[in-house]
Amino acid sequence: MQPIGMQNLCYYARQFAGINDDKINILRQVYPDVSERLQEVTDTFYARLQEIPKTHPFLEGRIDTLKKTHVAWLHELFTSDFGVDYTSKLYHVGDVHVKVKLPVEFMAGAMTLIQGELARIFGETYRNDQDKLIKAIQALNAAAGFSLLIMQESYQSSSMAEELEKFLRITGMSRVLFNNLAKAYR
Amino acid sequence: MQPIGMQNLCYYARQFAGINDDKINILRQVYPDVSERLQEVTDTFYARLQEIPKTHPFLEGRIDTLKKTHVAWLHELFTSDFGVDYTSKLYHVGDVHVKVKLPVEFMAGAMTLIQGELARIFGETYRNDQDKLIKAIQALNAAAGFSLLIMQESYQSSSMAEELEKFLRITGMSRVLFNNLAKAYR
Numbered sequence: 434m435q436p437i438g439m440q441n442l443c444y445y446a447r448q449f450a451g452i453n454d455d456k457i458n459i460l461r462q463v464y465p466d467v468s469e470r471l472q473e474v475t476d477t478f479y480a481r482l483q484e485i486p487k488t489h490p491f492l493e494g495r496i497d498t499l500k501k502t503h504v505a506w507l508h509e510l511f512t513s514d515f516g517v518d519y520t521s522k523l524y525h526v527g528d529v530h531v532k533v534k535l536p537v538e539f540m541a542g543a544m545t546l547i548q549g550e551l552a553r554i555f556g557e558t559y560r561n562d563q564d565k566l567i568k569a570i571q572a573l574n575a576a577a578g579f580s581l582l583i584m585q586e587s588y589q590s591s592s593m594a595e596e597l598e599k600f601l602r603i604t605g606m607s608r609v610l611f612n613n614l615a616k617a618y619r
Numbered sequence: 620m621q622p623i624g625m626q627n628l629c630y631y632a633r634q635f636a637g638i639n640d641d642k643i644n645i646l647r648q649v650y651p652d653v654s655e656r657l658q659e660v661t662d663t664f665y666a667r668l669q670e671i672p673k674t675h676p677f678l679e680g681r682i683d684t685l686k687k688t689h690v691a692w693l694h695e696l697f698t699s700d701f702g703v704d705y706t707s708k709l710y711h712v713g714d715v716h717v718k719v720k721l722p723v724e725f726m727a728g729a730m731t732l733i734q735g736e737l738a739r740i741f742g743e744t745y746r747n748d749q750d751k752l753i754k755a756i757q758a759l760n761a762a763a764g765f766s767l768l769i770m771q772e773s774y775q776s777s778s779m780a781e782e783l784e785k786f787l788r789i790t791g792m793s794r795v796l797f798n799n800l801a802k803a804y805r
Contacts, residue, residue, distance in 0.1 A: 445671070445673065446724070446728075448670065448671050449671055449724070449728035449731070449732075450728060450731045451667070451731065451732065451735055481637070484634065485631070485634050485635055487631065536772075537771050537772065537774075537775040538632070538635070538768045538771050538772050538775075541727065541764060541767045541768045541771055542632075542635035542636060542764065542768050544764070545635070545636045545637065545760055545761060545763075545764025545765075545767075545768075546635075546637065546764075548734075548760050548764075549637055549757050549760050549761060549764075552753060552756050552757050552760065553753065553757065556749065556752075556753035560749065563742065563746065563749060563752070566742075566749070566752075567738060567739065567742035570738050570756060571735050571738050571739065574731055574734050574735050574738065575731060575735060577731075578727060578728065578730070578731025578732075578734075578735075579731075581727045581731075582724045582727045582728050582731075583724075585723050585724050585727055585771075586722075586723065586724050588723075589723040589724075589778070592775070592779070593778070593782060596779060596782045596783070597782075597786075600783070600786045602804065603797070603800050603801050603804045604790070604792065604797070604800055605800075606790065611789070611790070614789050614790055614791075615789050618788065618789045
């Protein structure tokens with residue numbers, strides 16, 4: 434996707450997920466209070482995944498590496514500006530998920546796991562400050578929603594592109610011929 | 620999808636989203652406390668969507684009908700057993716979303732909006748009961764995650780099937796010929 438497309442996607446995802454400067458500030462305020470517990474979220478996350486047989490082929494022999502990427506991303510979730518760079522990065526992650534043939538539902542499932550764990554940790558952290566608790570939960574929900582939305586956009590467009598590749602390979606048809614037929618069809 | 624496939628999908632989505640009997644009971648306990656405010660969630664949801672230009676073609680002239688379906692589903696979210704019937708229903712919704720050409724990211728965006736609004740309402744409802752507040756938020760997160768996961772599974776498989784249809788139409792190739800080529804290719 435071109436830079437201009439990425440800017441539009443960023444703006445659109447911000448609007449849809451409701452992430453804005455207020456929520457970004459809240460995440461940054463919350464960050465020092467939970468930063469040391471993010472490794473625990475990642476550990477619980479992969480422990481939970483390991484209970485689900487369908488995830489095993491994606492985890493075997495790679496857990497340590499995956500955990501490093503995952504916890505780094507959790508830190509980013511609290512500190513990002515949710516701008517074009519973060520959008521491009523997440524867009525790329527969606528593409529990679531198609532390339533490694535990660536099932537589409539893993540992304541939504543993962544966000545659910547993470548939001549559930551962080552709700553628990555926020556509850557412990559802000560036991561005596563319910564306003565902050567609700568604000569933290571809403572800000573995280575928006576940040577996770579933004580990230581999921583971007584990844585799914587790129588997952589969808591990458592998997593459509595892969596499907597075309599597959600069709601061309603199977604039929605032995607050239608891309609030029611297919612494109613010409615597609616033009617004529619419209 | 621066959622009934623056995625639906626049963627497996629239900630089990631898998633339950634595991635991934637972490638919805639279980641405890642959480643289902645919590646949602647049912649919370650339900651009478653928030654039931655009268657679900658219309659407010661639906662109204663806010665569609666008001667927010669109307670601020671996003673890309674949603675307009677899907678809303679024009681249909682808002683009242685959509686709101687009825689939406690609020691009925693919100694009630695179900697608090698009362699469902701998250702069993703095979705609910706799974707089949709959500710699976711069908713994912714299919715329908717492909718047929719009406721709803722962009723994939725609308726589903727994740729919608730869940731983000733709904734979870735954000737309900738977090739606010741739970742915060743007001745359980746102002747003096749933080750344990751219940753956290754439990755309600757976690758149970759809703761699991762219920763919404765389950766629903767999103769099922770819809771996205773069917774959205775993905777329906778959109779792949781539609782993509783193949785499109786190739787066949789554009790190229791004029793028969794399904795039999797394509798299937799034979801695909802077999803030979805493997």
